[in-house]
Amino acid sequence: MLHIYCPHCAETREEEEFRPKGEAHIARPVEPEATSDEDWGNYLFFRKNPRGLHHELWYHAAGCRKFFNVTRDTVSYQIHETYKVGQKPSVTADKGAAK
Amino acid sequence: MQHYSGFGLVKHALTYHENWQRAWRNPTPKKKYDIVIVGGGGHGLATAYYLAKEHGITNVAVVEKGWLGGGNTARNTTIVRSNYLWDEAAWLYEHAMKLWEGLSQDLNYNVMYSQRGVMNLGHTLQDMRDIHRRVNANRLNGIDGEVLDVKQIQEIVPIMDLSKNTRYPVMGASWQPRGGVARHDAVAWGFARGADALGVDMLQQTEVTGIRKNGNKVVGVETNRGFIAADTVGVVTAGNSGVLAKMAGFQLPIESHPLQALVSEPMKPILDTVVMSNKVHGYVSQSDKGDLVIGAGIDGYNGYGQRGSYATIEHTLQAIVEMFPIFSRVRMNRQWGGIVDTCPDACPIISATPVGGLFFNCGWGTGGFKATPGSGNVFAATLAAGKAHPLAAPFSIDRFISGKLIDEHGAAGVAH
Ligand SMILES: Cc1cc2nc3c(=O)[nH]c(=O)nc-3n(C[C@H](O)[C@H](O)[C@H](O)COP(=O)(O)OP(=O)(O)OC[C@H]3O[C@@H](n4cnc5c(N)ncnc54)[C@H](O)[C@@H]3O)c2cc1C
Numbered sequence: 001m002l003h004i005y006c007p008h009c010a011e012t013r014e015e016e017e018f019r020p021k022g023e024a025h026i027a028r029p030v031e032p033e034a035t036s037d038e039d040w041g042n043y044l045f046f047r048k049n050p051r052g053l054h055h056e057l058w059y060h061a062a063g064c065r066k067f068f069n070v071t072r073d074t075v076s077y078q079i080h081e082t083y084k085v086g087q088k089p090s091v092t093a094d095k096g097a098a099k
Numbered sequence: 100m101q102h103y104s105g106f107g108l109v110k111h112a113l114t115y116h117e118n119w120q121r122a123w124r125n126p127t128p129k130k131k132y133d134i135v136i137v138g139g140g141g142h143g144l145a146t147a148y149y150l151a152k153e154h155g156i157t158n159v160a161v162v163e164k165g166w167l168g169g170g171n172t173a174r175n176t177t178i179v180r181s182n183y184l185w186d187e188a189a190w191l192y193e194h195a196m197k198l199w200e201g202l203s204q205d206l207n208y209n210v211m212y213s214q215r216g217v218m219n220l221g222h223t224l225q226d227m228r229d230i231h232r233r234v235n236a237n238r239l240n241g242i243d244g245e246v247l248d249v250k251q252i253q254e255i256v257p258i259m260d261l262s263k264n265t266r267y268p269v270m271g272a273s274w275q276p277r278g279g280v281a282r283h284d285a286v287a288w289g290f291a292r293g294a295d296a297l298g299v300d301m302l303q304q305t306e307v308t309g310i311r312k313n314g315n316k317v318v319g320v321e322t323n324r325g326f327i328a329a330d331t332v333g334v335v336t337a338g339n340s341g342v343l344a345k346m347a348g349f350q351l352p353i354e355s356h357p358l359q360a361l362v363s364e365p366m367k368p369i370l371d372t373v374v375m376s377n378k379v380h381g382y383v384s385q386s387d388k389g390d391l392v393i394g395a396g397i398d399g400y401n402g403y404g405q406r407g408s409y410a411t412i413e414h415t416l417q418a419i420v421e422m423f424p425i426f427s428r429v430r431m432n433r434q435w436g437g438i439v440d441t442c443p444d445a446c447p448i449i450s451a452t453p454v455g456g457l458f459f460n461c462g463w464g465t466g467g468f469k470a471t472p473g474s475g476n477v478f479a480a481t482l483a484a485g486k487a488h489p490l491a492a493p494f495s496i497d498r499f500i501s502g503k504l505i506d507e508h509g510a511a512g513v514a515h
């Protein structure tokens with residue numbers, strides 16, 4: 001069971017209150033009509049799916065019902081940080097996981 | 100290859116079964132192969148077998164980082180069926196089903212394919228409409244299927260709770276009598292032994308760490324045992340496909356998720372078919388050893404850890420007990436997870452890639468065991484010809500650009 005800190009509620013709660021929503025920081029093309037099929041396909045379907053650090057979107061479904069981001073290791077499942085939508089992660093693959 | 104038979108069993112009993120030939124060799128890698136297959140799961144091994152058998156290409160290596168069949172092949176709940184909704188998927192899975200029906204004979208290896216029937220329950224009006232639609236579509240494709248009412252279900256599975264007192268009363272089911280279960284290890288071992296006998300090298304404990312390219316053309320794979328050259332490389336690595344794609348420099352429309360399963364303590368025979376429910380979200384069969392084999396849906400987060408969360412197991416067992424209150428006090432023996440490669444349309448990718456000579460067969464997600472022989476068969480033809488087998492063509496990666504998806508969420512869903 002993951003224990004997840006919701007940055008909105010400022011509380012650590014059990015995984016069952018949350019829903020994972022996949023890769024974070026995916027920007028919707030600004031002008032969909034002017035976007036090529038390839039870019040639109042990339043936006044909709046293609047994912048980084050890394051083995052290691054992953055920045056992902058979570059939803060506090062049975063809590064405040066707000067979205068936020070999580071930096072989590074997809075092998076150890078360790079959560080390194082959670083942060084609000086619009087903010088940037090402080091733990092990244094090139095910077096290495098803060099110990 | 101040493102031929103297996105009843106007579107052979109008796110003969111070897113005389114020497115206390117100490118003189119059986121090894122089922123496959125353990126060769127040192129050659130410098131160059133015509134074709135390298137990455138991933139020694141059922142799909143990779145089947146690919147190698149059909150390459151040698153049907154296309155006469157025997158200078159082939161299967162490169163496996165662990166041991167043969169130790170990935171999802173050894174972790175799945177072995178449900179086999181072909182009742183998919185859309186033509187493209189139905190044809191592919193039915194192609195596999197036909198191969199299953201003769202596989203033990205073909206491989207001279209008992210894969211224990213048991214056609215005990217697969218039942219998919221409906222609990223709502225919409226479920227029943229979907230079941231009617233899918234069974235009709237199946238029959239138009241020449242695939243066996245029937246719609247059962249509650250009375251017919253009760254005759255086949257007397258121990259199921261079919262009363263109106265449940266939270267989601269059962270209203271009916273689809274039924275594919277030719278579906279069933281098979282022995283997963285035997286499938287991997289049978290294909291490995293067959294391919295080895297035709298000259299294919301099984302390279303175990305050989306991990307691919309890079310894909311070497313010349314311009315935009317693959318020239319071989321880097322491994323922990325050195326570089327292995329090949330002009331054609333087929334990647335069949337299930338949950339790790341994204342990692343291999345990254346080595347080759349592109350992304351896939353795939354996410355890797357844990358999928359868990361459990362087996363109970365062994366019991367006397369009590370359930371002689373496979374029962375699945377998308378609605379209450381769980382499925383169960385009983386193995387020949389007597390244990391209940393139980394599974395349900397993926398853990399929602401991305402993961403490579405071959406394990407998931409306990410909450411998922413709890414939901415799975417709630418569903419089983421909802422359908423079968425009689426199982427409420429059965430103890431569970433073991434639980435594990437595999438890493439499944441889920442695709443947005445719940446269909447596989449069997450495809451050329453942006454890199455010349457490099458092909459991927461992945462995205463089977465929660466339901467690829469049933470396709471093992473068919474997947475290997477069409478992928479072998481694809482690698483041999485350098486272009487998609489007609490049954491594989493609709494499963495090209497291009498569909499995620501063109502939008503021509505094959506949406507099997509209804510037929511796949513929890514139902515593996
Ligand atoms: C719990 C569970 C239940 C399931 N139930 C069903 C079911 O009932 N019915 C059904 O049809 N399907 C089911 N599935 C899905 C099914 O198991 C898979 O779709 C299928 O087995 C995939 O076979 P494969 O050969 O492609 O993959 P795998 O058997 O996973 O083989 C891939 C191989 O690639 C190797 N590999 C990975 N990276 C590298 C590398 N860098 N170098 C070398 N080798 C590498 C791995 O070690 C592995 O052996 C289930 C899966 C799970 C996890």
Ligand SMILES: [Zn+2]
Binds near residue numbers: 008060063065
């Ligand atoms: Zn919250």
